[in-house]
Amino acid sequence: KAGVTQTPRYLIKTRGQQVTLSCSPISGHRSVSWYQQTPGQGLQFLFEYFSETQRNKGNFPGRFSGRQFSNSRSEMNVSTLELGDSALYLCASSLVRTGVSGANVLTFGAGSRLTVL
């Protein structure tokens, strides 16, 4: 079956612009999480969506937002881009959102690499 698809894979923006990233989860997966990965901070949790509702949010400013559609596809938006927003943005989906079993493993997409100039 198809994996997690993220688009676009690469993009370059300038400071002050905004960007929208898209994520299509594995079919049947209802939980979608977003992570920011930078060399300095590592993998940081942005937010999680389940059934079109944001369930958890990481410690990021309000410029970072997201949403989930009825087909579980998710988008994240970053407004007023800053140089420090340059990162690999990873989307992951899982079958369910609660529980700690192996059935809840996150499946990641290939990421969207954002460069802010």
Place this chain on the structure above:
Amino acid sequence: AQKITQTQPGMFVQEKEAVTLDCTYDTSDQSYGLFWYKQPSSGEMIFLIYQGSYDEQNATEGRYSLNFQKARKSANLVISASQLGDSAMYFCAMREGPSGGSYIPTFGRGTSLIVHP
């Protein structure tokens, strides 16, 4: 405090040899899950292996095994018979219940593994 600690920023191993990547974790939950992911230079995080806190046996998946020492709170990844394609970043992650982390996986900073021919 760091919930997941990977103390080895970089590791080198000769092809066909075994290598152990260290991971220690911190949680007060009794029920939790531990995961290892591989991230090649392409960026996608690939799930390798899972260990549940109540699992008495160490998890194994092909050439990967997890050396789980609950009392020491360590979950080291062992890769047997290393291959050149194993060169990548390796991340240890933990998923706790609602009292610890609301099921949001926490990732370590990663270990870069380079396999020499």
